[in-house]
Amino acid sequence: MGKGFSASTIKSWFQYRCERKVRYELSSDVELAAIPIVKDVREKPWAILGNQFEERVVRRLSHESSVLKPSFGDDALSEVLTGAFLRGKRPEAYAAQMNLRPSGPASFLEGTGLYLNRNLADLIRRSPSATYPGRTELTIIDVKATRRATAFHKTQVAFYARVLQALLQEMKVSDTSISRTGEIWRIKDDGSASSDEWQVEAFALDPYIRLVDDFCANHLPEIAAKQVGVGVDRTFFHVYFKCEQCSFLEHCRSAIDDHNSPSTRDVSAVAGLTHEAKRSLQRLGVTSVGNLATAKGLAQAPGISWSLSRRAGLLINRAASLASGSILRTEEQNTYLMPPRIDAALIISVDHDPVDDRIAALGYRRIDHGVIQNEVIKVARSGDTRDEIAAIVDVLAALIADLTAIDTHNEAVDGDDDRSVYAHILFYEPSEVLNLQTAIGRHLEDERIRTGLLHLVRLFPPDDLVPEPEFRGVHHLPATAMRTVIEQLWALPVTVAYDLRQVSQAVFGRDDPRAYKPTPQFERPFSSLLSIDIVRDLRENGEVRTTFDDVRNDVADRLSALQALTNWTLEQNRQATTKGKALLRLSKRPFRFQATFDPLNAVDLDVLLACELLENRAGMLDALINLARPAQRRRDSGKCFANLYFRDAQKKGGKVFIQFDVPIESQSAELNAGEFGLILTDDDPDNRLNPALWPAFTCRIRPPSNSSLAQPGNLRLEMPRTIFEGPLFQSVLQRNARNNWFVDKAFFDVNTDRAARFLSYLAAGENR
Ligand code: SF4
Known part of the structure; x- marks a missing residue:
């Protein structure tokens, strides 16, 4: 029997690059159930949100323009109305939910043995062609509840273009062409997912059409031919962090979960393995964690990529840790990313809502010599800008106030090392730092941030600002992402990812109170940040299943686990130092605010001076x-x-x-x-x-x-x-x-001081 597919399979491929997912999606639910392959058929919250956003957008568009919609009770436009719209026999400018499937075989699928399922485009716009006077142009529009149109959204639109072209040919419509520009209508930059307003993101279709053609011609037939049946599954798969959103995770996870003895688990279980690396390992007969743990000489194996060869030692180490259930040291002797002395640990957690692209929750805790001195946790009430700013100001004003007190104290003790306070900011995930920087960048016009929290901008400068040079240097590097330090120094018995839950449980033991043990609704397979399900549920439905207090408690639990991991790392370093093998090498100085220039009001000479210093400080640290x-x-x-x-x-x-x-x-x-x-x-x-x-x-x-x-x-x-x-x-x-x-x-720089003095002299002249 032939296999049918639609645009969602195309999107899946470009989103997950997973052969198995595509192959399974080419099978019917009945075929999968017979094997059996478990599929999670619950509708995902982001899919529900996507449908709701699309409904709101189309409703608003109907008031502003004319939209041809399916009849009441139908989910797709009828064939008759579709034909009339495409032939220009309808007055409406837009058509919603048009089924683009031609009745005959599509030429671009010739020889593949595949046929098309229904393909419903969100919107098609009909307008006079700007390129060919006298002709009509159809623009394909996809409505997405997102703030960032990704490549896989665009390939989906490109696929619609291919199918629509086949339909127009079949209908012999010759005076109408498809626009070479596709459009994603997404959530507005300054709006929210609950709004009915959209922002148009137009893009050239041709490059994405080439990707779709290549996939349909060169990959799809091969994937479709893979045998899947009772007791046999020849599809290639690799479980990685993105799998969290896939309906087949439960099925694939059974190859790497605790029910298998560690050595027999699929090699996917080893954190940091890529699809390409897994394919190379398979060719060498390395398919399980146990195989990899004993694959000595892998780095020199013929035919493996340079990147796998370079990471072979690390991956073998991780597999050995997983197989033995023990913590192993990596080949890294030490790290320059964390200082050995932290008198005041300033711990931050940042949760992000990818749909609204806003901060969902922020947590801050100050710990001096093991004693909690301050804690502020804020959960944003909505995806609105004002809620995000409120969370940033409430939580991070506490951080800046604590740093101000430390700065004043260190100034007063004037270099007395014993009485000075060494402060350091700690996150768990590197992505939390990036999300915080981006969030600060969204509110640089806000007076509370421009003035009251200018030091925050210096500590975490958004991408488009010149960073404070001293905070990029060895002596004042302000923050560390603990996950990177732990990944550098230790191989841990964790599966797929070094997330806070798995790492803290591996280090302290699953039932140790220091480990992060989320309540079931907060538990995620490969990440410990707030899940999109929780955030969206709270924002869409209010405190029905989860309360704001539940989220606050979860953030506090994660701050505690990060605090414990920081202490553990410092203790490991103390022990290693007594043996002359220090692990933590960042030689910071007692905390002082650094203010080489005002990043928000910098004149040219300030920027030149900052760039000169930056090259020096960052060069030394690199x-x-x-x-x-x-x-x-x-x-x-x-x-x-x-x-x-x-x-x-x-x-x-x-x-x-x-x-x-x-x-x-x-x-x-x-x-x-x-x-x-x-x-x-x-x-x-x-x-x-x-x-x-x-x-x-x-x-x-x-x-x-x-x-x-x-x-x-x-x-x-x-x-x-x-x-x-x-x-x-x-x-x-x-x-x-x-x-x-x-x-x-190493790093020698004889020019910076001279250049800096010269630029300061020029700047002083400008002010005279
Ligand atoms: S869970 Fe991952 S490996 Fe399994 S089908 Fe989905 S994307 Fe592929």
């Missing part, structure tokens, strides 16, 4: 973050000559010329002759990660002499004699002898 990675990772990314063999050194005048043998793995390093800022060390992190010591290890690569061509197995360096004979380099030379030398790029 260099340290790179140097904190293990030598093998630095080498594989071309940023390090690793494991060099010291052949000989010759002193000539004020210089020393040193020759090294370069092992084959290091011969593609991208460090060149004459490059500034290189250091020659034994890879000891106390030397490599201490900018104050870099001048004692500085060196330069010599160009090959005229008589000799460059030999990749040979590296010639020069070093000032004073440095070579200095006590630090000599002590390393004595200790390290000939093996295992490393050349890395």
Whole structure:
């Protein structure tokens, strides 16, 4: 029997890139049930919201223009009305819910054995063609309850264009063409999902039509041919974070959940694995967590991509952790993303509603030496702008007030390190920081934020503002996303994702009170942020199933789990430090507000000065973050000559010329002759990660002499004699002898101070 499909299958492909989902959607519910494949048939809240938004928009459009709609009780326009509209025999400018399916086979599906199901376009507009005078043009419009039209929304419209073209050909309508511009009508930037107003996002259809054609010709027939039946399923699948919204999750999850012993779980369970990596592993016969945990030599396996080869060690480590149920250290020796001393931990949680694209809830807690000093949690009552600003002002004014007190205190103690307060802001997910920055960016015109919370803008500058340079530097980096630190340092027995629930339960134990244990309605498979279901339910239906207090309690629970994970990480660092292997290397100074310039009223010279300083501060931090990675990772990314063999050194005048043998793995390093800022060390992190010591290890690569061509197995360096004979380099030379030398790029900047002084002088002149 042939398989039918519609635009929603096209959208699925471009949204999930999942072969299995497409194949299952080509089967009827009866066929799936017979296998059996469990499908969640409950209507999703965002789908309900989408229908409601579309109804409101079409109702409003009907008042402003004329819309041909299905007869009462029908969900699609009749064939007769469709034909009349397309032939220009109807007076209306728009038609809603037109079934675009031609009655015969569509030419673009020739040879695929597939047929079209119903395809209902939200709206079609008929207007005189701007390109071809005297002809008519049809514009395809999709109404979406979203603030951001994505590529998969646009491919859906492109597919409608292909189907409509087939229908026009079948009807032999020759004086009408399809506009090459499609439209998504979405929620207005300054409106809300409950409104009936829309914003038009027009886009060129051609690139999306090419994607659709390629999918229909090259992928769809192959996917449709995959065998699925009782006891057999040849579809490729990979469970990842997006699967949360898929109706087949329960079915696919059965391959990775706790009912299977850890080693036999599908390899999808390993967090950070991509679709492409899973396909490569399958080709090598690595299909389970246990296979991957023991796949030594994977990085060198023939035919695997560079990216899988680079991440092989990390993925094997994670699989080993999952298989053994234990916490393992990664190959990363340390991280530059978190400081080792935090006297005042300022913990923030940010929940986001993707439909309204607004903050849904904000939480803040200050903890001094383990004692909670302050806590403010606010759940936005709606997706309205004023509710979002209220939440930001209420919660983050508390953060700024606490930082103001700390800044005043640190100024008063004037450098007394014991009495100074080291403050640090902590989020769990990196996406929370981005959502907060974007939210602040939406309200820069609001006086409460422009003036009262200007420091907040400096701490979390939106993308289009020049950031405060000092907050991008080593000494004042204000915030850390704990998930990144944990992912860098530890492999944990978690499935698919390092979300707060799984991570805190892996670290403390499932029933430990320090772990985040959400109530059932808040639990999500691969994320611990508020689900779209909860947010939309509260906003659409009020406090029927969930109350605002429930959400506040959930935010507080997550703040507690983040607090516990922060303490645990600091304690792990203390223990590692006693063994001389510190994990946390960010050497921050006691907190002070930084205000190089006013980001909201910057003149040209301010911006120039800020950019100059920014290059310096961010350059130093980037260099340290790179140097904190293990030598093998630095080498594989071309940023390090690793494991060099010291052949000989010759002193000539004020210089020393040193020759090294370069092992084959290091011969593609991208460090060149004459490059500034290189250091020659034994890879000891106390030397490599201490900018104050870099001048004692500085060196330069010599160009090959005229008589000799460059030999990749040979590296010639020069070093000032004073440095070579200095006590630090000599002590390393004595200790390290000939093996295992490393050349890395550090960061030296001699110009910034001078340029900054000059720009400040010019700025002072402007003000005179
Ligand atoms: S749950 Fe994920 S893997 Fe399974 S069908 Fe859906 S998208 Fe594909």
